[in-house]
Amino acid sequence: MTTHTQAQGRLAQWWVVVVLASGLWVAAYSHLTDFANALLALLGLTRDTRLGEAIHFFLYDTPKVLLLLTGIVFVMGIIQTFFAPERTRALLAGKRVGVGNVLAASLGIVTPFCSCSAVPLFIGFLSAGVPLGVTFSFLISAPMVNEVALALLFGMFGWKVAALYLGLGLAVAIVSGLVIGQLKMEKHLEDWVQQIQNGQAASYEGDELDWVARFEAGRDHIRNIVGKVWPYILAGICVGAGIHGYVPEDFMASFMGKDVWWAVPAAVLLGVPMYTNAAGIIPIVEALIGKGAALGTVLAFMMSVIALSAPEMIILRKALKPRLIATFAGVVATGILLVGYVFNLVL
Amino acid sequence: MKNIKVLGTGCVNCRNTVALIEAVAKERGTEIALEKVEDMAAIIGYGVMSTPGVVVDGKVVHAGGVPNREKVEGWF
Numbered sequence: 001m002t003t004h005t006q007a008q009g010r011l012a013q014w015w016v017v018v019v020l021a022s023g024l025w026v027a028a029y030s031h032l033t034d035f036a037n038a039l040l041a042l043l044g045l046t047r048d049t050r051l052g053e054a055i056h057f058f059l060y061d062t063p064k065v066l067l068l069l070t071g072i073v074f075v076m077g078i079i080q081t082f083f084a085p086e087r088t089r090a091l092l093a094g095k096r097v098g099v100g101n102v103l104a105a106s107l108g109i110v111t112p113f114c115s116c117s118a119v120p121l122f123i124g125f126l127s128a129g130v131p132l133g134v135t136f137s138f139l140i141s142a143p144m145v146n147e148v149a150l151a152l153l154f155g156m157f158g159w160k161v162a163a164l165y166l167g168l169g170l171a172v173a174i175v176s177g178l179v180i181g182q183l184k185m186e187k188h189l190e191d192w193v194q195q196i197q198n199g200q201a202a203s204y205e206g207d208e209l210d211w212v213a214r215f216e217a218g219r220d221h222i223r224n225i226v227g228k229v230w231p232y233i234l235a236g237i238c239v240g241a242g243i244h245g246y247v248p249e250d251f252m253a254s255f256m257g258k259d260v261w262w263a264v265p266a267a268v269l270l271g272v273p274m275y276t277n278a279a280g281i282i283p284i285v286e287a288l289i290g291k292g293a294a295l296g297t298v299l300a301f302m303m304s305v306i307a308l309s310a311p312e313m314i315i316l317r318k319a320l321k322p323r324l325i326a327t328f329a330g331v332v333a334t335g336i337l338l339v340g341y342v343f344n345l346v347l
Numbered sequence: 348m349k350n351i352k353v354l355g356t357g358c359v360n361c362r363n364t365v366a367l368i369e370a371v372a373k374e375r376g377t378e379i380a381l382e383k384v385e386d387m388a389a390i391i392g393y394g395v396m397s398t399p400g401v402v403v404d405g406k407v408v409h410a411g412g413v414p415n416r417e418k419v420e421g422w423f
Binding site for chain 1: 395
């Protein structure tokens with residue numbers, strides 16, 4: 001009885017905190033420009049100078065990006081408690097190719113897993129009878145459609161760009177999975193994986209969580225993600241501010257513009273060896289676009305940085321033979337190229 | 348005597364989980380036999396896909412991240 005009332009008390013506390021924090025969040029987010037202007041004036045600078053303009057960008061973008069990120073990461077932390085990998089596997093097991101690919105790509109966005117779990121997750125899916133192509137749809141969409149990137153794109157470029165990113169990212173994951181499934185590459189899994197695939201795995205269902213646990217998961221998610229990425233974000237905003245203040249208008253258009261046909265493939269190639277999180281790259285994206293770079297080119301760069309990273313391939317190499325890795329990289333790269341060109345064409 | 352296995356490929360979270368379980372067991376004075384399972388096939392055999400996972404006396408009690416202290420205390 002006492003533990004029951006205690007639990008209710010903790011839940012009530014959480015609701016008060018969440019409602020208050022949401023109010024503060026909205027208030028702060030709607031006064032970003034005033035805040036930047038006031039601080040700039042305090043520094044004795046105006047936006048007429050290059051230095052002033054760069055600093056204004058920094059003062060406006062830092063709180064904006066951090067606020068957006070904290071809000072979205074909290075909400076995602078809660079949503080993810082509904083989709084433990086074990087549950088996702090149960091949802092995907094026995095789904096037909098096609099429907100399965102669409103579902104897998106969508107679940108890729110909301111299912112939490114850290115990159116060191118990529119291999120057990122991959123094999124866990126296969127052992128439950130999820131087809132190889134459907135498993136790949138999940139593995140591709142998970143990094144490609146990144147919730148942090150989605151939130152930041154929404155905040156900086158509006159819902160149309162965010163929706164295009166979401167839709168095309170999902171499309172790449174679905175089609176890539178279908179293609180890999182069609183190629184029948186099961187024999188290019190490492191031998192030990194093939195053996196497990198034929199066997200039967202036990203299933204672990206996971207705990208039933210209450211709302212206190214879900215809120216706590218949201219808080220921990222903020223701690224883990226925002227706590228880790230804020231230095232990258234600040235670095236990104238600094239670079240962005242520099243570009244914004246000092247690089248002349250239309251400078252980027254000459255080599256990252258819409259009319260440069262080779263810009264998209266070059267951006268994809270440039271992205272592969274780099275490994276950073278979406279959060280650090282978005283402020284740079286914003287500044288580049290402000291200087292005449294085409295959105296598709298920049299997005300292709302961003303997608304290739306987060307979806308085709310070399311470290312991820314090295315982890316997957318434990319379970320996949322080189323030909324399957326190469327196919328995976330090739331199919332995803334083609335998808336990203338198409339996205340880049342489509343964006344450049346449409347916007 | 349509790350038989351505990353930590354399933355994981357050896358990333359930071361797995362090591363933290365092992366350290367936490369050892370600390371709590373010591374505090375409680377519970378004797379444990381702790382084993383690390385790093386073999387991927389064995390991990391999958393338990394039906395766990397998100398590491399670290401924890402098995403107590405043959406039963407999977409946790410998967411997907413470092414368990415919180417309360418949860419670990421509940422196992423003893």
